[in-house]
Amino acid sequence: xxxxxxxxxRFFLVGGNDRYLNVHVCDCSDDAAAIERxxxxxxxxxxxxxDRGRLVKRLSKKTAPGAQPTPSMQDIPPSNI
Numbered sequence: 001x002x003x004x005x006x007x008x009x010r011f012f013l014v015g016g017n018d019r020y021l022n023v024h025v026c027d028c029s030d031d032a033a034a035i036e037r038x039x040x041x042x043x044x045x046x047x048x049x050x051d052r053g054r055l056v057k058r059l060s061k062k063t064a065p066g067a068q069p070t071p072s073m074q075d076i077p078p079s080n081i
Contacts, residue, residue: 005027006027006028006029007027007028007030007034007051007052008025008026008027009025009026009027009028009034009037009038009049009050009051009056010023010024010025010049010050010051011023011024011025011026011034011037011038011041011047011048011049011050012047012048012049012050013041013045013046013047014045014046014047014048014058015045021045024041031049031051031056031057034049034051034056035049035056035057035059038057038059039059041059042059042060042061043061044061045061046058046059046060046061047059
């Protein structure tokens with residue numbers, strides 16, 4: 001008991017008009033690892049990285065993975081998919 005589990009992050013692929021196209025779920029040790037993982041999904045789409053109801057970062061298809069996040073629906077968590 002009391003074992004520490006890694007957080008499950010959700011990676012939402014975001015298309016035109018901020019519509020969710022797909023979602024991937026992955027366990028990552030922390031936000032930095034999740035951002036690194038999320039960069040793998042940036043292929044012509046934006047990627048929103050969520051830890052439960054908290055937006056960790058939005059990676060833009062137009063910028064490098066290390067760029068500042070693009071504000072988008074930061075106060076509205078996505079519905080459970």
